Amino acid sequence: xxxxxxFFNPSSIAVIGASDIVGSVGYEIMKNLIEDFPGKLYPxxxxxxxxxxxxxxxxxxxxxxxxxxxxxxxxxxxxxDTLEECGKKGVKGVVIVSGGFSEIGEKERETRLLEVSNxxxxxxxxxxxxxxxxxxxxxxTIFLSKDKISYPQKGNISFLSQSGAFAGxxxxxxxxxxxxxxxxxxxxxxxxxxxxxxxxxxxxxKNTKVICLYIEGIRRGRKFMESAKKVSKKIPILALKxxxxxxxxxxxxxxTGSLAGEDIIYDSAFKQSHIIRANxxxxxxxxxxxxxxxxxxxxxxxAILTNAGGLGVMTADxxxxxxxxxxxxxxxxxxxxxxxxxxxxxxxxxxxLVGDADKYRYEVGLRALLEDEDVGLIIVILLLQVPTLxxxxxxxxxxxxxxxxxxxxxxxxxxxxxxPCLRKLEEGGLAVYPSPERAARAAYxxxxxxxxxxxxxxxxxENIELCKI
Amino acid sequence: xxxxxxFFNPSSIAVIGASDIVGSVGYEIMKNLIEDFPGKLYPxxxxxxxxxxxxxxxxxxxxxxxxxxxxxxxxxxxxxDTLEECGKKGVKGVVIVSGGFSEIGEKERETRLLEVSNxxxxxxxxxxxxxxxxxxxxxxTIFLSKDKISYPQKGNISFLSQSGAFAGxxxxxxxxxxxxxxxxxxxxxxxxxxxxxxxxxxxxxKNTKVICLYIEGIRRGRKFMESAKKVSKKIPILALKxxxxxxxxxxxxxxTGSLAGEDIIYDSAFKQSHIIRANxxxxxxxxxxxxxxxxxxxxxxxAILTNAGGLGVMTADxxxxxxxxxxxxxxxxxxxxxxxxxxxxxxxxxxxLVGDADKYRYEVGLRALLEDEDVGLIIVILLLQVPTLxxxxxxxxxxxxxxxxxxxxxxxxxxxxxxPCLRKLEEGGLAVYPSPERAARAAYxxxxxxxxxxxxxxxxxENIELCKI
Numbered sequence: 007x008x009x010x011x012x013f014f015n016p017s018s019i020a021v022i023g024a025s026d027i028v029g030s031v032g033y034e035i036m037k038n039l040i041e042d043f044p045g046k047l048y049p050x051x052x053x054x055x056x057x058x059x060x061x062x063x064x065x066x067x068x069x070x071x072x073x074x075x076x077x078x079x080x081x082x083x084x085x086x087d088t089l090e091e092c093g094k095k096g097v098k099g100v101v102i103v104s105g106g107f108s109e110i111g112e113k114e115r116e117t118r119l120l121e122v123s124n125x126x127x128x129x130x131x132x133x134x135x136x137x138x139x140x141x142x143x144x145x146x147t148i149f150l151s152k153d154k155i156s157y158p159q160k161g162n163i164s165f166l167s168q169s170g171a172f173a174g175x176x177x178x179x180x181x182x183x184x185x186x187x188x189x190x191x192x193x194x195x196x197x198x199x200x201x202x203x204x205x206x207x208x209x210x211x212k213n214t215k216v217i218c219l220y221i222e223g224i225r226r227g228r229k230f231m232e233s234a235k236k237v238s239k240k241i242p243i244l245a246l247k248x249x250x251x252x253x254x255x256x257x258x259x260x261x262t263g264s265l266a267g268e269d270i271i272y273d274s275a276f277k278q279s280h281i282i283r284a285n286x287x288x289x290x291x292x293x294x295x296x297x298x299x300x301x302x303x304x305x306x307x308x309a310i311l312t313n314a315g316g317l318g319v320m321t322a323d324x325x326x327x328x329x330x331x332x333x334x335x336x337x338x339x340x341x342x343x344x345x346x347x348x349x350x351x352x353x354x355x356x357x358x359l360v361g362d363a364d365k366y367r368y369e370v371g372l373r374a375l376l377e378d379e380d381v382g383l384i385i386v387i388l389l390l391q392v393p394t395l396x397x398x399x400x401x402x403x404x405x406x407x408x409x410x411x412x413x414x415x416x417x418x419x420x421x422x423x424x425x426p427c428l429r430k431l432e433e434g435g436l437a438v439y440p441s442p443e444r445a446a447r448a449a450y451x452x453x454x455x456x457x458x459x460x461x462x463x464x465x466x467x468e469n470i471e472l473c474k475i
Numbered sequence: 476x477x478x479x480x481x482f483f484n485p486s487s488i489a490v491i492g493a494s495d496i497v498g499s500v501g502y503e504i505m506k507n508l509i510e511d512f513p514g515k516l517y518p519x520x521x522x523x524x525x526x527x528x529x530x531x532x533x534x535x536x537x538x539x540x541x542x543x544x545x546x547x548x549x550x551x552x553x554x555x556d557t558l559e560e561c562g563k564k565g566v567k568g569v570v571i572v573s574g575g576f577s578e579i580g581e582k583e584r585e586t587r588l589l590e591v592s593n594x595x596x597x598x599x600x601x602x603x604x605x606x607x608x609x610x611x612x613x614x615x616t617i618f619l620s621k622d623k624i625s626y627p628q629k630g631n632i633s634f635l636s637q638s639g640a641f642a643g644x645x646x647x648x649x650x651x652x653x654x655x656x657x658x659x660x661x662x663x664x665x666x667x668x669x670x671x672x673x674x675x676x677x678x679x680x681k682n683t684k685v686i687c688l689y690i691e692g693i694r695r696g697r698k699f700m701e702s703a704k705k706v707s708k709k710i711p712i713l714a715l716k717x718x719x720x721x722x723x724x725x726x727x728x729x730x731t732g733s734l735a736g737e738d739i740i741y742d743s744a745f746k747q748s749h750i751i752r753a754n755x756x757x758x759x760x761x762x763x764x765x766x767x768x769x770x771x772x773x774x775x776x777x778a779i780l781t782n783a784g785g786l787g788v789m790t791a792d793x794x795x796x797x798x799x800x801x802x803x804x805x806x807x808x809x810x811x812x813x814x815x816x817x818x819x820x821x822x823x824x825x826x827x828l829v830g831d832a833d834k835y836r837y838e839v840g841l842r843a844l845l846e847d848e849d850v851g852l853i854i855v856i857l858l859l860q861v862p863t864l865x866x867x868x869x870x871x872x873x874x875x876x877x878x879x880x881x882x883x884x885x886x887x888x889x890x891x892x893x894x895p896c897l898r899k900l901e902e903g904g905l906a907v908y909p910s911p912e913r914a915a916r917a918a919y920x921x922x923x924x925x926x927x928x929x930x931x932x933x934x935x936x937e938n939i940e941l942c943k944i
Contacts, residue, residue: 029862110819155860156890169785171830171858178860178889222788248785253801254792260821261784286789286912315730316638316717319691320755323723332722350579352729361640389640391624391647393498420647421625443755 010199010207012098013131014189015143016075017045020066020097022088023079023104024049026057031079031103034149042144048073066095075099077137077147082106085133086118093126101147102132108195109134109263116197123198135194136170139177141187142213148190150174161186162215163294166204168222168262170194176220176287184432185291186298188213200226202233209237216294219245220287223264227275234279242297242455246284247272280458282451292444293451296437301413302456303382306464307333308449309375310356312387313363313395317442318356321385321417324446330453332356333380346370361392365399372406372414382462383452385445387417390424400427404434413452417445479668479676481567482600483658484612485544486514489535489566491557492548492573493518495526500548500572503618510621511613517542535564544568546606546616551575554602555587562595570616571601577664578603578732585666592667604663605639608646610656611682617659619643630655631684632763635673637691637731639663645689645756653901654760655767657682671695671702678706685763688714689756691727696744703748711766711924715753716741749927751920761913762920765906770882771925772851775933776802777918778844779825781856782832782864786886786911787825790854793915799922801825802849815839830861834868841875841883851931852921854914856886859893869896873903882921886914 019039025032032051039047040058048069049062056062063069066076066088076097078085082104092100107116116133123130131137137147141160148155158180165187167173173192180187188211191204201219208214217237224230234243249258250269258264276283284290308330312318322332332355343353347367352358357375359367368386375381386403388395407414418428419440428438439445456462488508494501501520505527508516517538518531525531532538535545535557545566547554551573561569576585585602592599600606606616610629617624627649634656636642642661649656657680660673670688677683686706693699703712718727719738745752753759777799781787791801801824812822816836821827826844828836837855844850855872857864876883887897888909901907908914925931 150860151862154862154892156892167785169783171783171861172785174860175783175786175858175889178893182890220785222785248788248792250792251795253795254788257779257784257788257791257823257825260823260825261788261827286793286910288910310726314638314640314644315726316636316641316689316691317644319717319723319726319730322726323717323719324755326720326722354726354729356726356729358730389644391619391643392640393620393623420644421651423623423625424647441755441757 010099010129010203012074013101013129013138014140014145016099016145018048018072018074019043019045019145020048020050020069020073020076021079022050022066022076024051024057024062026055029151031149034151035077035079035103035147038146038148038152042146044144046071066091066097069095073097075101078102078104079149080104082112082115082133086115086122089119089122089128093122093128097128099129099131101135101137102130103135103137103147103149105134107133116195120197130198131191132194133197134170136173136192139190141189148174148177156181158185158187160188162188162213162298163218163291164189164208164211164214164216165191165218165220166201167192167220168264169220172220180291183291185295202226202229205233205237205243209241215241215300216297217241217243218290218294219243221245221247222249222258222262231275231279234281238280239458242451243279243281244284244290244293244451245276245281246287246290247276282454288444289447292439292448296413296415296448296452297455299413299435299437301411302459302461303413303452304456304461305333305380305382306331306453306462307380308383308385309333309335309378309381310385310387311359311368311371311375312356313359313361313392314387314389315358315360317387317389317417318358320442321387321446322356324443325449328446328450330446330450333378333382336378336380339374339378343371343374362394364394365402368399369402369406372403376406376410376412381412382456383413383415383449385415385417385449390418390427391420397427397430400430400434403431404436407434407436415439415445415448417442479568479598479672481543482570482598482607483609483614485568485614487517487541487543488512488514488614489517489519489538489542489545490548491519491535491545493520493526493531495524498620500618503620504546504548504572504616507615507617507621511615513613515540535560535566538564542566544570547571547573548618549573551581551584551602555584555591558588558591558597562591562597566597568598568600570604570606571599572604572606572616572618574603576602585664589666599667600660601663602666603639605642605661608659610658617643617646625650627654627656629657631657631682631767632687632760633658633677633680633683633685634660634687634689635670636661636689638689641689649760652760654764669695671699674702674706674712678710684710684769685766686710686712687759687763688712690714690716691718691731700744700748703750707749708927711920712748712750713753713759713762713920714745714750715756715759716745751923757913758916761908761917765882765884765917765921766924768882768904768906770880771928771930772882772921773925773930774802774849774851775800775922775931776849777852777854778802778804778847778850779854779856780828780837780840780844781825782828782830782861783856783858784827784829786856786858787827789911790856790886790915791825793912794918797915797919799915799919802847802851805847805849808843808847812840812843831863833863834871837868838871838875841872845875845879845881850881851925852882852884852918854884854886854918859887859896860889866896866899869899869903872900873905876903876905884908884914884917886911
């Protein structure tokens, strides 16, 4: 039963443990759903209070309509009986946010939940999780108050997280970083629905173009790898796996009881499943926002176009350190550019347009690189602080980007005065990075996924490894 | 002649090539100096125009007062004669921003400048540089318009950069990152004053507590190492050296004509001179802002205090990957904490205060860690998005920090709603980091410099290497 759509697009939701006490979990869930969810909403509260001015039901069995999905936010000892009622009611999926199960040694309680789940064919996300955030359907079981977190803009990245707190943090952080999010799921103790199920479900989701994972430990490795291998050919999968070191593994075991395992085993499993590994969470989303654009290189040669020599040097370093290759510019490209540029421009790779470069020089450079066969991807470095570049340089680049089949990554950073130009580039559909290393890592992800897709056939040793199934 | 104070604290400055043409180099320099520099200012312009409403002089020789420092921003062929006039006038130091020297093959012009310099004992910064920014004295020869860049707040980090564009970028970037800056110097072709001179001068500067370098290549290696070795025992020196890889070295050679050299040689030279190496510019300043506080660990054991387990795991990983060690908490610390905390709190290292931790739990944890001998440094992770933490948690932590002799680093990140709390912590004197890896790298810098100072005696193999002279 791969279809988990009733979790993400239910026609109706019951909130069991709905509350009118400001700050309580049941209050925050109700508040978020009232604001964002367009379907039917049924508050369930044993005291049958008015909740947000709406009468509540004592039990889900009292609801006079069909209920497709339920959120359970009540004390752990009562969860199983409540789940039984959900089963009787014909609910298809339940998100159990309540904690107090195996994470505190209460394994028996989880066994009981699984029995009920099997009896009624009801699917469970959780327990001990913060649940689901779907930016398109409005389903939101995250019980963090909107006074404390902001939610991100709509986008095509979905994030699956073993840690609930980290999932909440990422929602808030992506809001500030202007990274577009489709779904965030924290699946907690994953007694039923796990990473593999979610990856397979998302495979068919029209709103997701990249999957990001935060993993501390995986229990059913074979199933996970099979699902990932199948999905990653179409949708890139990125993973941040913590517990890499001895100290980290020990901490992971205290945190989610995960057996972090030998990192080298995870590393190899990820490679075999074409999962691209991130070293930290900034990198996870740096890579995701490049992949989200779905423009992939056809050659592994990378060109750098810059008006700041130092940043060009750093970017060249960072690319090589990621195992990437600077493109060998075609002789005709070099000739053409030398004819059009003043002598002080360095026509090599990086192309250093030098400090007085204006938007026309960028235009000439970009058009030539787009025509050069060996160039699969272009990193455009913009030192926007110089007098010769202004807000309309963004238009020039966006205009070229419109009909372009090669990925272009922007490296631009600085203070508030240049922010409008970077925003414009982002809003125009380009991924913008604040440092050479972060742009280079995004380039790595694009090249790696292009190899997996078969768009690039790399011959070097390391990269054959990438293609290996 | 080590004293370069006349560059940074002159009583008077002549701007040779001062201009009233908006956007020109001579205009921007005049504008910045009029706004910020409290000393005497003499515009020199061959046409003797009114500049910013002030009459200019045809030659520096016409100025009827003493001139201590001059900025030269005129066409390269005329620079040497102008320098000669500066010599005759008794000017002590000249910043030559003009380009058109060895970087375009015109070596002869530089030889001529050096002859004049020797004849009059006049010191030169440049040519082909953007010069000096001193946040305390108001000297500012950076010709980037204030319409395009913002300047950082006052602080105790000085940045010396081989690349001019990168120096300008860092001024703008640190303004946004709220990193306090003392001086920024771009020294261009460094025909006279070089890194070693600047490092030695800064040694005696009361406004500098950390030196950051951006290097593409060093010419006089021995002198550089001697100066660095002497200074780094008192003031930490951090370096970002680009041109590490083949691609980067090739790009560096086109950019500043630097022979980037074998990276391993630089690496070893840095180690021998106790220079802490950064892998990228974010890291350079992440480390600098921790070192700027001048509170160093006395033990290399690091404790993590968190309310987000996942971030604790990632931080433990990042510390170990930097060769750092988690502290072994004393039995009495563990006992004391277990007595005071609810059972669900994990009293280990990381200490996971769990999701419902409030400021009191942090207070208890912090106080215990400050008393534990093996703990030299504490990383406090704040997931501020939870309902139990609010703005006043910052006061609790700052209050403890007041009388504390151990460095505390804060890891906190997210969206705009939690920013006020992070700002408060920063303004209270704590270094705040947005990711586990960046906080861990700052911890690495603190431990490494404490070893150099002799505050920590590390016995592990790698770290003996750090102590090696």
